[in-house]
Amino acid sequence: xxxxxxxxxxxxxxxxxxxxxxxxxxxxxxxxxxxxxxxxxxxxxxxxxxxxxxxxxxxxxxxxxxxxxxxxxxxxxxxxxxxxxxxxxxxxxxxxxxxxxxxxxxxxxxxxxxxxxxxxxxxxxxxxxxxxxxxxxxxxxxxxxxxxxxxxxxxxxxxxxxxxxxxxxxxxxxxxxxxxxxxxxxxxxxxxxxxxxxxxxxxxxxxxxxxxxxxxx
Numbered sequence: 001x002x003x004x005x006x007x008x009x010x011x012x013x014x015x016x017x018x019x020x021x022x023x024x025x026x027x028x029x030x031x032x033x034x035x036x037x038x039x040x041x042x043x044x045x046x047x048x049x050x051x052x053x054x055x056x057x058x059x060x061x062x063x064x065x066x067x068x069x070x071x072x073x074x075x076x077x078x079x080x081x082x083x084x085x086x087x088x089x090x091x092x093x094x095x096x097x098x099x100x101x102x103x104x105x106x107x108x109x110x111x112x113x114x115x116x117x118x119x120x121x122x123x124x125x126x127x128x129x130x131x132x133x134x135x136x137x138x139x140x141x142x143x144x145x146x147x148x149x150x151x152x153x154x155x156x157x158x159x160x161x162x163x164x165x166x167x168x169x170x171x172x173x174x175x176x177x178x179x180x181x182x183x184x185x186x187x188x189x190x191x192x193x194x195x196x197x198x199x200x201x202x203x204x205x206x207x208x209x210x211x212x213x214x215x216x217x
Contacts, residue, residue, distance in 0.1 A: 053083035060092050069103040072096050073112075080115055090120030094127060101135065110135055117148070126157035133164045142172050159189035163199050170206055179208040186210055 060075035076096035079089050097112035113135065116128035129148050136145035145168045153161045166181035182203035189196040200210055 049083055050086055050088075053079060053086040053088040056083070057088045057092055060095060064095055064099050067099075067102075069099050069105060069108075072099040073108055076112060080119070084119060087121070090116040090124035090128070093120070094124065094131070097128075097131065106135060106139065122154050123157075126153050126161070129153075130157065130160050130164050133168065137164070137168050137171060140171070142168055155188075159185045159187075159193075159195075159199075161185075162188060163195075163202075166199075166202065170202070175206045178206055179203060182206075182208060183210070 056075055056079055060072055060079070063069075063071035063075060073096055076092045079092040083089055093112045093116035097109045097116070100106070100108035100112060110132060113128045113132035117125050117132060120128060129151070133145045133148040136142075136148060146165065149161050149165055149168075162181050162185035166178045166185055169175075169178035169181055182199055186196060186199045186203060189199060203210065
């Protein structure tokens, strides 16, 4: 069927536009499709990684319950090497550190805590630092224990970090500094937190005190 005059003019205009812009339009379309394809793959990859990490974390938890420290550490190593970008990795490192500590494998415990402190989100880093400082305190590695607590801490962990610092300083008989750390811990800990009374007791045990209106509720 022959085109009428109007249709022929439209085709001519389209051909002229394509001759001028067609190549650019094709590349824009290709780029857009590539970006969409990349985004879709990234979403799929993220979901896949999370699912696989979740399954591996389940295996790790089963090993923890079975007190199979060797298996726990293997699972944690796999998690850290393959799924480091997921939230499961620092969770696995903390769980593995507890397992290793309970098995008296302090070297592995410290390694797992250090990994969580280096790679976890802020909350995981804070927990890992405080626990690592505790392990080093038990080993009487006081300078290393204090170093583990360096850096910023989320507000909700400030009290626990200062309390741990007080323990380290008190163990070195640096009582003036320990009192200051315990005082900071006491001030940063919520009145409803039962640990606040323990901090006050430690502070008073080394000659410190808190004003009556700031005492444990």
